[in-house]
Amino acid sequence: MITVWGRTNSPNVAKVLWTLDELELAYERIDAGGAFGLTGEPEYLAMNPNGRIPVCRDGEVVIWESNAIVRYLASRYGEGLLRHENAGRRSLDDRWMDWASLTFYQPVLALHRAAKMEAGAGRDEAITKARVSLGEPVSVLSKVLKDKKHIAGDAFGIGDIALAPHVHRLMNAAGLFEPGEAIAAYHRRIVGRVAFSRHAASIL
Ligand SMILES: N[C@@H](CCC(=O)N[C@@H](CS)C(=O)NCC(=O)O)C(=O)O
Incomplete structure (x- = not known):
């Protein structure tokens, strides 16, 4: 199961959720950032030392930086669809x-x-x-x-x-x-x- 950490009103989180939806991938989302906090917790900082949202975990792979997450999802699940071979x-x-x-x-x-x-x-x-x-x-x-x-x-x-x-x-x-x-x-x-x-x- 893919997990995304981040509040929904962040444009950087929206990019990730939108990509998952375009690829019709199942995921769970955990509120984090802003009033939800969590980003300063040691477990969160172990995933993203910057304490920013979004973070995405896919099995053993943990990624931060929204563009890097979008590229990863498109390369892993959207080759030829969202990600070009050329x-x-x-x-x-x-x-x-x-x-x-x-x-x-x-x-x-x-x-x-x-x-x-x-x-x-x-x-x-x-x-x-x-x-x-x-x-x-x-x-x-x-x-x-x-x-x-x-x-x-x-x-x-x-x-x-x-x-x-x-x-x-x-x-x-x-x-x-x-x-x-x-x-x-x-x-x-x-x-x-x-x-x-x-x-x-x-x-x-
Ligand atoms: N370049 C980073 C920017 C990350 C970032 O600054 N995220 C903002 C939300 S858009 C954040 O974590 N703000 C602090 C918070 O929401 O607690 C990315 O694209 O992921």
């Missing part, structure tokens, strides 16, 4: 996974946090700062998605799994940021996936 094609998904985490995640998180601030407590400044930091990555993403159904081409893959929860967060901040039609259309395609829709509501 190394060059695989690298397309890999680079967008890295881009989503290293370039896109922080500006989206900044807007998400600014949106939740109380009016008057520096909220407007925080929104302006987040908008500026989103400008370049959103421009790149819009150009790439203009001619593609999914981030690495026509076929859905793990590049989308790493990227879409952040796109979803961006779309949830509608009114504060206009991401443009290419990103909005991509978001509609992803939301149309049953496995994503099961987890999307909890990615606040």
